[in-house]
Amino acid sequence: MSDLGSDxxxxxxxxxxxxxxxxxxxxxRVLIANNGLAAxxxxxxxxxxxxxxxxxxxxxxxxxxxxxxxxxSASHYLKLADxxxxxxxxxxxKNFANVDVIVNLALKSRVDAVYxxxxxxxxxxxxxxxxxxxxxxxIGPSEKSIVASGDKIISTIIAQSIGIPTVTWSGSDxxxxxxxxxxxxxxxxxxxxxxxVREGLEAIEKYRIGVPMMIKASEGGGGKGIRKCERMExxxxxxxxxxxxxxxxxxxxxxxxxxxxxVEIQIIGDKHGEVIALSSRDCTIQxxxxxxxxxxxxxxxxxxxxxxxxxxxxx
Numbered sequence: 001m002s003d004l005g006s007d008x009x010x011x012x013x014x015x016x017x018x019x020x021x022x023x024x025x026x027x028x029r030v031l032i033a034n035n036g037l038a039a040x041x042x043x044x045x046x047x048x049x050x051x052x053x054x055x056x057x058x059x060x061x062x063x064x065x066x067x068x069x070x071x072x073s074a075s076h077y078l079k080l081a082d083x084x085x086x087x088x089x090x091x092x093x094k095n096f097a098n099v100d101v102i103v104n105l106a107l108k109s110r111v112d113a114v115y116x117x118x119x120x121x122x123x124x125x126x127x128x129x130x131x132x133x134x135x136x137x138x139i140g141p142s143e144k145s146i147v148a149s150g151d152k153i154i155s156t157i158i159a160q161s162i163g164i165p166t167v168t169w170s171g172s173d174x175x176x177x178x179x180x181x182x183x184x185x186x187x188x189x190x191x192x193x194x195x196x197v198r199e200g201l202e203a204i205e206k207y208r209i210g211v212p213m214m215i216k217a218s219e220g221g222g223g224k225g226i227r228k229c230e231r232m233e234x235x236x237x238x239x240x241x242x243x244x245x246x247x248x249x250x251x252x253x254x255x256x257x258x259x260x261x262x263v264e265i266q267i268i269g270d271k272h273g274e275v276i277a278l279s280s281r282d283c284t285i286q287x288x289x290x291x292x293x294x295x296x297x298x299x300x301x302x303x304x305x306x307x308x309x310x311x312x313x314x315x
Contacts, residue, residue: 013054013059014026014027014028014059014060017053017054025112025135025137026112027060027112027113027137028059028060028061028112029060029061029062029063029109029110029111029112029113030046030060030061030062030063030111030112030113030114030115030139031063031064031065031085031102031105031106031109031111031113031114031115032062032063032064032065032077032081032115032117033065033096033102033105033106033114033115033116033117033120033121034065034096034115034116034117034118034119034120034122035065035066035070035075035077035096036075036077038117038118038119039064039077039117040076040077040080041117042062042115042117043062043064043077043080043081044080046060046062047080061082061083062080062081062082062083063081063082063083063084063085063109063111064077064078064080064081064083064084064085065084065085065086065087065095065096065102065105066078066084066085066086066087067086067087067088067089067090067095068086068089069089071084071086083109085105085108085109087101087105088101092120096120096121097120097121097124098121099121099124099126099127099130102114102116102121102127103127103130103131103134103136106131106134106136107134107136111136112136112137113136113137113138113139114127114131114136114137114138114139115139115140116138116139116140122140123146123150124146125143125146125147125150128140128141128142128143128146129143142271147185151185151189151218151219152216152218152252153171153189153192153193153218153250153252154185154188154189156169156171156192157171157174157175157176157188157189157192158176160172160174160175161175161176161177162315164312164315167254167255167257168207168208168209168254168255169192169207169209169252169253169254169255170192170193170194170200170203170207170209170252170253170254171191171192171193171252172207173207174188174191174192176188189218189250190250192252193218193250193251193252194239194251194252194253195251197235197236197239197240200215200235200239200251200253201235203253204232204235204253209253209254209255210255211229211230211231211232211256212228212229212230212255212256212258213228213229213253213254213255213256214226214227214228214229214253214254214255214256215227215228215229215235215238215239215242215251215253216242216251216252216253216254217242217243217245217246217249217250217251218249218250218251218252219246219249219250220242220245220246220249222290223287223288223289223290224245224246225242225245225246225249226242226289227239227241227242228256239251261282261284261298261300261301262282262283262284262286263280263281263282263283263284263298263301263309264280264281264283265277265279265280265309265310265313266278266279266280266281267313267314275314276314277310277313277314279296279297280296280297280298280301280306280309280310281294281295281296281297281298282294282295282296282298282299282300282301
């Protein structure tokens with residue numbers, strides 16, 4: 001593995017490829033800001049494409065972030081790296097999920113682009129914004145896309161604004177004419193947010209949410225920041241539990257759909273506006289509001305309904 005202080009070997013093949021197809025900035029050095037399977041899939045997939053396109057994968061260098069734990073365990077993804085750059089040890093908030101650390105390592109390693117994969121900092125629009133300011137490509141969605149799809153409240157507002165049916169919730173009357181930008185999404189989200197128990201009770205009456213209902217923290221996940229309230233007398237206790245479980249997160253209320261299935265459609269798009277639906281997955285089997293098994297594709301959904309779901313997901 002080479003030293004970060006060495007100069008990368010120039011290769012005009014990448015520049016020529018970029019000029020031929022769309023122009024813009026060439027990517028010759030990539031920082032992989034993830035570990036484990038996410039890093040492995042990135043390294044293997046891109047190297048396979050490079051091999052097919054250029055008959056060699058050496059035209060792009062990959063710099064992998066590692067901590068002491070990855071080095072001690074000899075994580076396999078590091079064996080595929082061209083260079084390794086160290087990040088602080090500890091929880092992911094100190095390394096793979098830390099925007100400041102990732103941006104600083106990207107600048108230090110002089111990369112053209114950063115790949116984050118999934119988890120960690122992948123859904124943080126601040127990382128995308130900071131990298132753009134440094135003229136470093138973020139391999140992934142734009143800030144606007146991350147805000148639109150990564151926040152439970154914003155994504156629901158956008159869905160109902162374009163006519164997609166949504167379950168009755170505390171923001172049922174909030175709509176937008178166009179996708180909100182990073183600077184203003186907090187203002188929009190606040191319109192559907194429940195800040196106090198009193199506001200919650202008022203929203204329940206105003207939107208006729210009733211019980212059973214779900215009390216959800218917008219920034220929750222993995223079974224955290226969510227409660228099913230089946231009796232109004234339990235509402236205050238559950239609301240405060242959600243507040244404590246995910247501190248400072250916006251909270252919203254939603255009618256609970258009992259007997260329903262949790263089916264998702266995966267879509268992928270590019271910056272040119274091309275979007276396709278890849279497949280589906282059934283995430284119904286859960287324990288404590290956390291997915292246990294995901295079946296892909298979702299075999300229980302009839303073909304005609306699945307096709308309709310895919311069409312709607314692309315609209």
